[in-house]
Amino acid sequence: AQKVTQAQTEISVVEKEDVTLDCVYETRDTTYYLFWYKQPPSGELVFLIRRNSFDEQNEISGRYSWNFQKSTSSFNFTITASQVVDSAVYFCALILPGPARQLTFGSGTQLTVLP
Amino acid sequence: DSGVTQTPKHLITATGQRVTLRCSPRSGDLSVYWYQQSLDQGLQFLIQYYNGEERAKGNILERFSAQQFPDLHSELNLSSLELGDSALYFCASSVGTSREEFLHEQYFGPGTRLTVT
Numbered sequence: 001a002q003k004v005t006q007a008q009t010e011i012s013v014v015e016k017e018d019v020t021l022d023c024v025y026e027t028r029d030t031t032y033y034l035f036w037y038k039q040p041p042s043g044e045l046v047f048l049i050r051r052n053s054f055d056e057q058n059e060i061s062g063r064y065s066w067n068f069q070k071s072t073s074s075f076n077f078t079i080t081a082s083q084v085v086d087s088a089v090y091f092c093a094l095i096l097p098g099p100a101r102q103l104t105f106g107s108g109t110q111l112t113v114l115p
Numbered sequence: 116d117s118g119v120t121q122t123p124k125h126l127i128t129a130t131g132q133r134v135t136l137r138c139s140p141r142s143g144d145l146s147v148y149w150y151q152q153s154l155d156q157g158l159q160f161l162i163q164y165y166n167g168e169e170r171a172k173g174n175i176l177e178r179f180s181a182q183q184f185p186d187l188h189s190e191l192n193l194s195s196l197e198l199g200d201s202a203l204y205f206c207a208s209s210v211g212t213s214r215e216e217f218l219h220e221q222y223f224g225p226g227t228r229l230t231v232t
Contacts (some may be wrong), residue, residue, distance in 0.1 A: 037223075044117070045205060045223035091158065102148060102160035102171055103207075103221060 002027040004094050006106035013082055014114050021077045021109045023092030029053075033095040034068065034075045035103065040088040048090075051075065082113045118142065119224035121206050127230045133194040136227045140187055140208030146170070147189040148209075148221060149181055153202035164189055196231045203228050 003026040013019045025034065036048040049059065051068050059066045063080045079086055089110050093103040118141035128134055140147050149161040151174075160173035164183035175181075178196075183189045193200060207221040 035220075043203065043228075044225045045207075047220060047222065050220055102163055102173055103150075103158075104160070105158040107157045 002029075002032070002094050002096060002104050004092050004104055004106035006090075006092055006109050008109045009107070010110045010112070012112045012114060015084060016081050018078060018080050019082050019111065019113075021079075021090050021092075021111065023075045023077065023106060025073050025075065025092070025094050027094060027096065029096050031097050033097075035093040035095070036066070036075075036077050037091045037093060037105075038088045039091065039108070045091070048077075079111075082111075084113050084115055087111060087113045117222040117224065119206060119208050119222050121204075121224035121227050123227060124225065125228050125230070127232060128196060129232055130196055130198060132196050132231075133192065134196065134229065136191040136193070136204055136206075136229075138189045138191070138206030138208075138224060140189070140206075141222055144208035144210055144222070145187065146209045147183055147187070148207040149175075149189070149191050150205040150207065150223075151202045152205060152226070153199075156202075158205075161191070193229070198231050201229055201231045 005024045032053045034051045038046045038048055049066055056068050065078045067076045089108045091108045092106040095103055120139045122137045126134055145166045148163045150158055151161055152158045161175040162181050163171040167183050178194050181191045203226045205226045206224045209221045
């Protein structure tokens with residue numbers, strides 16, 4: 001069975017600091033997909049990024065970057081120059097291929113960015 | 116706006132009652148997923164439908180059931196409600212079972228917050 005672990009329950013930073021959210025996953029499959037979602041205080045889940053298991057290239061999107069390392073089964077998320085609007089719960093999730101595509105979520109990391 | 120709609124936004128009911136949560140997927144999406152988010156269990160997958168048929172089941176209680184209708188909207192029925200069923204219930208949709216990578220993306224609705232008193 002697959003599992004996603006987000007060991008950091010809560011992180012607090014001051015605005016403009018960089019912050020990295022850790023995600024470690026477990027699966028026996030060689031093909032899988034990893035995701036990050038953001039849940040702001042308003043409650044909705046917002047898709048941030050998808051990465052498949054064959055693509056280990058890091059990705060940067062504005063202030064967001066993701067570091068995927070299969071050797072350590074990690075898919076970490078870094079926010080550069082954090083802003084107050086980045087305050088949210090961030091979830092890492094995993095999908096295995098097959099007819100059922102349900103997301104297995106980590107427990108989430110509550111990020112608070114202080115002004 | 117993800118394009119997935121859920122009604123109602125909030126629901127308050129008493130123990131033992133039955134409620135129905137409704138979800139309309141994005142236009143063109145054939146798959147609908149239901150997830151439950153509670154303080155003690157986190158975000159958990161409940162059930163998936165694809166084009167009207169049940170595709171996968173997760174940690175869904177026997178008191179809960181769902182269906183997907185011909186117009187592809189879905190309903191989640193929760194019966195004999197208990198205090199522990201209080202949670203945020205999300206619906207998500209995706210295109211379906213295509214092998215194309217980008218089609219694995221699930222779009223979430225705003226959720227229905229259920230409070231059982």
